[in-house]
Amino acid sequence: MDVANSIALVTGANGGLGQYYVEALRSHGASKIYAAARNLNSLDDLVATDPKIIIPIALDITNEQSVNQVASQCLDVTILVNNAGVGFNQGLIAASDLSQARMEIEVNYFGTLMMCRAFAPVLKQNGGGAIVNMVSMVARVNLPFNGSYSASKAATLSLTQGVRAELAAQGTLVVAVLPATIDIGMGKTYPDPKVSPEEVVSDALQALFDSVEDVYPGEQAKQMAAELLRDPKALEKAVAMMLPSSTH
Numbered sequence: 001m002d003v004a005n006s007i008a009l010v011t012g013a014n015g016g017l018g019q020y021y022v023e024a025l026r027s028h029g030a031s032k033i034y035a036a037a038r039n040l041n042s043l044d045d046l047v048a049t050d051p052k053i054i055i056p057i058a059l060d061i062t063n064e065q066s067v068n069q070v071a072s073q074c075l076d077v078t079i080l081v082n083n084a085g086v087g088f089n090q091g092l093i094a095a096s097d098l099s100q101a102r103m104e105i106e107v108n109y110f111g112t113l114m115m116c117r118a119f120a121p122v123l124k125q126n127g128g129g130a131i132v133n134m135v136s137m138v139a140r141v142n143l144p145f146n147g148s149y150s151a152s153k154a155a156t157l158s159l160t161q162g163v164r165a166e167l168a169a170q171g172t173l174v175v176a177v178l179p180a181t182i183d184i185g186m187g188k189t190y191p192d193p194k195v196s197p198e199e200v201v202s203d204a205l206q207a208l209f210d211s212v213e214d215v216y217p218g219e220q221a222k223q224m225a226a227e228l229l230r231d232p233k234a235l236e237k238a239v240a241m242m243l244p245s246s247t248h
Helices: 017-027 040-048 064-073 101-125 144-170 185-189 197-210 219-231 232-240
Strands: 007-008 032-037 055-060 081-082 132-133 173-177
Touching: 007 017, 007 055, 017 032, 017 197, 032 040, 032 064, 040 132, 055 064, 055 185, 064 101, 081 101, 101 132, 101 185, 132 144, 132 197, 219 232
Parallel strands: 007 032, 007 081, 032 055, 081 132, 132 173
Antiparallel strands: none
8 A cells, every 4th residue: 555645634733753653654755644632732843844634633542433424524534643642651560550551451352452443434435545553562461561562562452453354345444653762752761772753754654555464673673573483481581581570
């Protein structure tokens, strides 16, 4: 799928990778980009870069009414980028309660699922199009000090596979983007190596062009994917050692 002349919608466009997606889509020739966020005012600076192309839209991906309303307004979308997400640095057992874990599932899993369900008929009407889901390498190997976030991303990866199967008949490409540590947001506090947000977005858009379903931006993600094929238990144990020694 070619990004040029496409019409895209990017969730979580007011920060993090969202802004990079909007900028990259614009530079690749997208004819219209719906930049979605809960707070329209948070999109002002982004929209100002090209108000003819970038259209702000209010969206709460955890609210089904909001999701359906946006889908009914954006009937010309050919690329859906499910970028919005939330994460907390907490373990599964170490967390004081389940409130943050529930929020991660609500946003990362149910939010992404509602967007896929709402826009599947829109994409079908427009010839198939594509869905890009921001997942994470932690979907395939749990990062224990971020355990509930990892679990929510594992659920997101699974739903991506299911949506991919269900939408294959309508010609919709469904891409999972699985980077490791990104040099942005909470990733800045993690040890190197890190992948730049520009590389993540570039690889995701290249995956659209090449019809690649699972893409691993950055050397760290590629190495981890290779290790999962070679010796998954060794990688699991290596990642487990990232926990503070007092927890072992």
